[in-house]
Amino acid sequence: MSAVTDAVRGTAPGNPLGRSIRDSLVVARRNLIRMTRIPEMLLFGVIQPVMFVVLFTYVFGGSMSVGGTTDPDVYKNFLMAGIFAQTVTFATAGSAAGIADDMQKGLVDRFRSLPMARGAVLTGRTVADLAQTCITMLVLAIVALIVGWRPGSAEPTDAGKVLGAFALLLLVGYAFTWIGALIGLSVRTPEAATSGGIIWLFPVTFISNAFVDSSQMTPWLRHIAEWNPFSATVQACRELFGNPGVVQSDAWPMQHPVWASLIWSVLIIAVFRTLAVRKYRSAAA
16 A cells, blocks of 8 residues: 555656556556465456356267257357456456455545545556456466367467457456445445346346357247347357357347457446546545
């Protein structure tokens, strides 16, 4: 905390945008240092998605139909885009709990008393969470390769497309952390923030094309799944990874999933960052 205080005190008035960026990076550094001192935060964040990979691959792999086949190897490659997307969105709960914990300890009030950009505290927190998500994704990709996931298993792809898919995932994850920031500022305890940050994610991630082929759903449920922002990201990643399970649909997000995912992400950031910063200005610890 002293490093944050000293850095902010030394910030010259200057360009407001440049000041906001500097302040955000200082807060992000503070949160990253905190993560290194509490390694179990990162450890538990990695274990959960790895468990999902193992459980879905070996427990459900032989019973799920993808493209008319129940071949476990096909489902394995179908699954991974959904697991990657689920992992980045579930980081929302950690963001919510972390901000709620800072609120409860009075740290946010101290930040508000400093001469720093109003949005810097939240931006710094979300950037630090994004860095943690990058590490989690790297470990998860290695585990996925070990269990048999292969880019290009259904359609030819290249390194640029694969990297583009991961960049898209990180953008979506960053967008969802702003939802977590708003939740963390809106509740009274970290426990409530953890519950509030994750409970709504289950219908978002499971009423989608992440774990089952949406073409097998009833028409009304399929319509919801295809317009789900989460489904657009999963569809985009399957196309870029060259994996099976790309849905043929008349829904615009399924026909243009990369653009749909980008648009949804930008909209979520714009709306929830505005709401979170406004809440931060008025919230009381």
